[in-house]
Every structure is written in C-alpha cells, then in structure tokens.
Amino acid sequence: MQEVKALTGKSYPDIPSQILRYSADRTGVMSFANFPLLWLFAGRNNIFLWATGWSFASFNIFHRHVARVATLQAILHSVLYIVMFFQSE
Secondary structure, three states, X not given: OOOEEOOOOOEEOOHHHHHHHHHHHHHHHHHHXXXXXXXXXXXXXXXXXXXXXXXXXXXXXXXXXXXHHHHHHHHXXXXXXXXXXXXXX
C-alpha cells in the first residue's frame, strides 16, 4: 500500500486517514473563526445595533445560533481527533 504524504510532511497510510485529519483540523478552525462573531453579537450597546436597525433580541438570537454552531463544530473536532488517536494505536 502506498503512503500519502500530506502538506505537513507527515505520511498517512491511506486517503481516508488524510481526509480524517483535514476534517478534524478544519472543524477546529471553523469553530475558532466563529468566536469574533460571538463576541460581536454579545454586546448590548453595539454600533451594529444602530447600523442594522435590529433589536437586541434579534442580535441575541443570532448570537445563540452562532454559539450552537461553534459548539457543534468543537465537539466534532474533538470526536474526529479521538478517532484519529485510536486509529494510530
């Protein structure tokens, strides 16, 4: 079986292992990328409230949805890394 060399220089035994690693990395990055949105929509006195004309309740709902998505991405990131750990043993 031919090993696949990733961009990081690490060799993976097969394509599914490489896809698993990339998926685990990407979900972590996407979860972390949601943090600025969470912080932005968390404030009560916010310039974006004035700019959009939305109510604070609308901003709060959006904040909660972004938080749920970020949490799901973080959980998926953790699960994929656990799977990678047990496959490498």
